[in-house]
Amino acid sequence: MLSVFKDLIRYNREFTIGLLLVSLIVIFACLSFFSPYPAQDIYVVIPDQPPSWQYWFGTNSRGQDLFWQLSFAFRNTLTFGIIVAVLSRLISITIGLASGYLGGWVDRILMFFNDIFVAIPIFPILILFYFVLRSDLNTYTLAVIMACLGWAFDARLIRSVALGLRFREFTRQAIFAGMSPRKIMMEEHLPYVMPIVFSTAMANMIWSIGFEVTLAVLGFTNINIPTVGTALYWANNHSAMVVGVWWWIIIPVVLLVMMFLGLFLLAVSINEYIDPRSRLRRMGS
Amino acid sequence: MDTVLDVKGLKAYYLMKYFGISREVRAVDDITMSIRRNEIYGIAGESSSGKTSLIKVLAAAMRPPLEVVDGSVRYHFNGEEIDPTTASKEDLKRIRWKHLSYIMQGSMSVLNPVRRIERTFADFAKEPLGLSGPAFRERVEQHLSSLKLPPSVLRSYPHELSGGMRQRVTIGLATVCHPEFIIADEPTTALDVVVQKEVLSMIREIQQKMGSSVVFVTHDMSVHANMADRIGIIYAGRLVEEGPTRQMFFAPKHPYTAHLVASLPRIGDTTQRPALEGKPPNLADPPPGCRFHPRCPLAIDKCRTDVPPLETVDTDHRTACWRWQDVRPLDGAPTGKMEAQL
Amino acid sequence: QEAAEAPPINEFPREETLIINNPEQPATNPGMFNMWVAGNGAAWSNGLHQLSLDTLWFIDPDAGLDGALYNQLAAEPWEYNDDFTEMTVNLRDGIYWSDGEEFTADDVVFTVQTQIDTPGMVWSAPFSEYVESVEAVDEHTVHFTLSKANSRFHSLFSVRWNAAWIMPEHVFSEVDDVLAYDFNPPVSLGPYVLNSYDPNGYWYIWEKREDWDRTAIAEWGEPAPQYVIYRSIPSTDNRLIEMANHDLDMIHDLTPEGMFSLVEQCDTCRGWFEGFPYAHPDPTLPMVIFNTQDERFDDRRVRWALALMLDARQISMASYRGAATLSAIAMPPTGTHPQDYHAPLQEWLTNYELDLGNGETITPYDPDVGLQVAEMVRPQFGESVPTDETAIRNAFGYGWWQQDIEAANTLLEQAGFTKQGNTWMTPDGEPFEFTLSTFTEGVINRMGTMVAQQWSQQGIQVTPEADPQIFAQTLPLGQFEVATAWSIETWGGNPDLSFFLDSWHSDYVAEPGERQPQRNWQRWENEELDQIIEDMRVTEFTDTEANIELGNRFIQLMVEEMPVIPVMSFNVFSAYDTLYWEGFPTAEENPYANIVTNWANSKYILTQLEPTGETAN
Amino acid sequence: MTDLLEIRNVWKRFPMGGLLSRAHIDAVQDASFSLTADKPEIFTIIGESGSGKTTLARMILGLEQPSEGEILFKGQSVSRNMNREKRLEFMSQVQPVFQNPFEAFNPLKRIDRYLASTARQFLKTSDRAKIDAAMDDALQKVGLSLKEIAGRYPHELSGGQLQRCAIARALIPNPPLLIADEPVSMVDASLRMAIVNLLRSLRDDFGVSVIYITHDLATAYYISDRLIIMQKGRIVEMGDARVVLSDPEHPYSRLLKASVLSSEDAGQGKLATNPDMVAEANRLATMPSSRLQERPDGRLVRTYEGA
């Protein structure tokens, strides 16, 4: 594993750049553990200071040092995105593989639910959840809800791959080797859907963070928890852009873009690594 | 003699780079051969021996990572000489389908699944034929009927046709412009015997009618026996023997050929047939010397170190074996004398 | 056919048009103008109640054109009988509805009677409760017989920002189902009629009546703009941009930062104050409200301790960037109140002694906090910050409680709280922690966050919770521990406290979990308070001196008990552009009206405006 | 004589078109035959593509439910709806060998994984040593050894080795019956004989019966004991392999044999088929009423009413 990693770093530029970007953001997010200021305190520094040596990312109109504030925000947002991505991957893999492999009425029932989840407008539901849960709607709760709403699309993709695998000879071989359906799905078919899982995980993160930002900007999340979304909410609340405190908006956006670019590059290069086709070619035959 | 194609010392490798480690698969390794006008040349060999790779070079259908590293390929069409490995895009376009056409391996997937057959025909042949509208359509229908296909297939989508029909459509596509040179890669694999025979006889008919040359590939020796005028045997990227069909079958001069022609049982004959032992060589790391030596019953020390040259042993018959004189037909090999029983 | 003909393009010449920001969300039910029905989605602040409807009196939160009390449809002030069980109103004559019908006493009677008869209308409940009967004595005299003594009954017809509007009897009496009627287009009793409106509710255009002089406003002059457009622009940034582009003449509210940047970017734009702090103080009093039904806050020592832990300067900076008008007393420092209450009470406050319970006393009041804040913002805003002491006191407030952690700790200990490490424990031995409900945005949210933070720093774990339903549910239903909002609102232009105080009577305090009627959100009960309220009920509204006396009693009681911690007035960053129009009210020269655009009083501004002569090209 | 496998008047009907449409295709029509337990044999099914060979095999493997008729294995009815326990029991008796050796194993997984799983499930043991022994035993039967195979990925083996591994896997539970659906059609000439010879030795040396499905008449003649020839879902001829192939009687059987290309004719370009034979075979395929008739030499031949 480690050698693979080394190889990837040495020979795959995309991987290296991606890793660099993502590590930067992750390290940045982890710095929040060493923040000299509590996350929610306001008016701890002079407000509205542009980026400088003293305040690398400037300060916002709430008197917070943006460097530390954003490191909290990225920690929470990253955690949120990862939880959503992981949970919804678990659901979509389970549903997709089961639906594709088991077929028949299982498939029909699962896809019926899938269709519902696809057609349901998510936004009203999220807002309703906010009104029901209010400040209990923290990062984790929201992540779980988003995960429950965000699997349908990818489950269908996974299903279509699994559907093809179902009729492959090695699947039948596995059946007659006495493997249980669970084992076949998880050990035989899963590797084939991993590339999809990776690339959709990435898309899912963008999607969920986008939603978080949307909700936060409208004030429909717990705005006391620093996230990228609430950072933008507060910036908006203080008319940051028209007032000229551009760094309050531009810096988180740049960091966000860096993070996704990094994730994207990682996904692409890892994909190539785990894609059965290219893996076979690499192993030589 | 009237040669249409000259291949000299052709080397075509798959050059691959994975995370900095470069590997080459020597799929075509130093092949020299020539094809004459109005003949059917069969290429045989086990799978992964480089047949398709060679064909791709000949058909100017190379895609990275396949690259020609050495040698030349020359076509002679109407006194014009053209090397498909170096020719410009325009030159290639000029000869394509009019002079040179190609039936790709896997006829199941070479037709655009969302396009009606007639549109595909128009895409492929309208320009080279220089016909338009009804004239073109008539020409296509006529051609299809010679392939025993009703005109209604033109309105169909590929998935609506059976495997045999699709194969015939592909052959129709490749031959509708009456090219001088047809390259066919396993045109009958995956067809049942009845259909296979039909398709083969059709290709032959067209070839004879147009006087074109055909190079075709299959590993089914009985197809070669009935189709080809000459046969080339490829083993691990090398041409190991080449000669007129009868000689190849009845008097092979390479142990691998001898094995190939003898390996298949025949109805009415229950002699125990031995299988070729060992594993086909890895083209990324082929054995030194004669590449067949690890599996060869006749192998001597020399075979392990020295590459045997392709020597002419008879008219039109060349072989690359240090011990060709010792090669004898194996037990159960066809003799040409034994009438197919009953 | 007619439909094929393109309708004329309506041009609204810029120099004849006043464009006003309607702070409400775009109307939910844009074609609905029947404002008398509760919850039918009719928009109010889109010009309907400012320009088209009218009622008997207006009481301005500021100085007013000729005093704060306007006799609008009434020809003169109300007349009560001696025991306040009857009220007689004389109406103006020569007032006409926009459809030519004359306004008479029948309209007033119809308005009251219909609402009594039709539950589900906005004023049904109070009319049913207070009115025994109503009759038209003659064309221009209405006589109310009240079901019980009520010296403030007239306030139902007195607009501070809104009041019971008079219905056109000749229209509504024809209507079968008053509740379903949309009153579109509205028949107007004010100087403007509806010209057109956005079917999506984003804008409404009003056009001056040709017979504007047959409306009550004529008394104060001719409204200058031919057209008035109300635009709803939910995004504050867009408001700012539109004004900077001169597509908006009056903005209801901006963020403090938005205001600072607007005056920088637009030469012709300004706020209520020419310079810092720009904002207009509304006659409401943002404060910290304790739910006194929570036993931890049912102890004045705890409430005082929490008050002493606060640093008002920081709160002012955090919420308003310093542009707050602080007030230590339970009285918004707005309108005429500083002259009536704040200035006179300075001395009493300065000498006020707080008994800490352990034998020590302190004098907690710092009379110069306002001056200190002014010094704090001077480096950033320089010349725009006033230098004159009275000006500063008017803009930044008089004084506030000195932060005194030691005294606060003493008080808490006296109340049985203990400090373990850096955490305060309640007498029950639980950690002293609670949630502070606050607004979702704006200055009140910032104030709440800051207050919570200051308490947290002293070892009380306080979590601010942004609550979108704070006024609709949280406060009325008592679903909070501590909140930042307000339970005090006044007329502003009059020292009378009836606007909020009557509802603080202990008779109205609801059981925990029940809905508390408007305003006594702290659910505080106090005998002395009840006495003040009962005294007020038999004091004539116009008896200024008696009312100020009552006010002083109230304020002193509040200081003593601290059931809420008053912080400052609700300053609204209203802005206006003087490129096309001039004559707007200002803090210094001519504070004749509240600049806030959604209040019905804003119509008086139209009579004072004059075109500058600038035209759009 | 006990029956190992008995196929009784089995039909398989697939619906075509929509839910409400009545169109269907009879992939297998009225097939009956049986294999005895006492004498292992190679039983060959031959026929054109689409004639129902695979469908028949799938029904025998219990992957498809016959529309009509019954399939009995050792007297027990084979059903698609067996519970897992029954199915495992059944699978330990009947094992398949698939067509494409390169596809038979997941390219991302080691091969021994399948062998080990088979051993664990069907020999009901989790003792590593026993499993290894069983694996090695089976591999030895096909001329390989565990040492050669252990830890290797499919791409590291040749097609012949792969196909032998697949057969070895099928042999682990010591099933009396193997079903091999075109096990050699995807491998080239030099490998083909290795597999075919292996099937033969399984019968001769280990007493395994094999149902061998193929297009290839030559290998059928070479190894099989009995065969059936199928055309469009119907069995048209059945009997001793050598007898039938030496002298096919049904027109379709004859067409098949005539279409076999022979290397004896090398260079003569014999590619023509007698069109009348094709026409006759196609005509019979569509005839509605017909039945199998026994001939004196023991074979059954389909005859048609009105033909």
Add this chain to the structure above:
Amino acid sequence: MRAYLLFALKRLLQLTAVVFAGVSAAFFISRLSPISPVESIIGRVSGNSSFSPQAIESLRSTLNELFGLNIPLHEQYFNFLGRLIVGDLGPSLIAFPTPAMQLVMLALPWTVGLLTVSIIITWLLGNILGGLAGYYQNSRLLKAFGVLAIGVQPIPYYIVAFLMVIIFGFLWPVLPISGGFSMNVRPGWTPQFILSILHHSILPATSLVLVGMGTWFLGMRSLVSNIVTEDYVTYAEIAGVKEERIVGSYVIRNALVPQLTALAMALGGIFSGTIITEQVFSYPGLGTLLIRAVNGGDSTLVLAVSSVAVIAVASAIFVIDMIHPLLDPRVKVE
């Protein structure tokens, strides 16, 4: 043809089922809302003057009765289903007694209009550019576009929309930043009105296109780069088929099929985008209505908006499903 009708029928059944499940879910979730419309109206109404507790109590019971909130939940549910079939969900609670559907219908054309246009533009543009980028993998311009697409994609939509307002409304004020049409034209089928609508929709639509395109672009690009390795493409190239033809009819055409399915599935998420659009550009539409309904605890209106959204999305998916067999002859209409 008959087969196609049967296929349509089956899909229609499925559509009904999805709609039923969707609106039922919306019904029950909307009933979870802790906000009572009655309380918020009382809050608003009594905010204007001092009401006594008795007055409030009488107002409350009146309103509860008026709104029909005093019957059990399951009865409300069956009422709701019955009313949904007739297309009248009853009066909105925050705009009583205006029918909720009337409010929805007022907002619907704007949302549907803006979304349809921008989705179609997004989809076409993204797919065509993505297709070209996948085919001409060495083109500098398209590569740059790819980098841009990847870079723009993660920017929150709110920011994109907001930057457009700042740029085109503030720094360089050339386009209207709020409203659906100008105040000086009257609604109607007149050229002025239509032009005004188009003019006002430029910024909202562009912002939607900008953020949406990246996904399609990237998706299409990777799809195409797989398709170009398909045999039928290679074969057409070898045969010297014209390049435009290959790109159009062989490559992009085949890739569109999965992209169409993806479009159907992406529709469910679009409503969230419009809410931001409406907020930032003060554009009329369903999103604002929904937020207002939720804020006001108007469960009828929430349901009306959600139901219409579910039906709209499900129908759009249905339409796409119906086009699918026409686009891909392999899809069996069974």
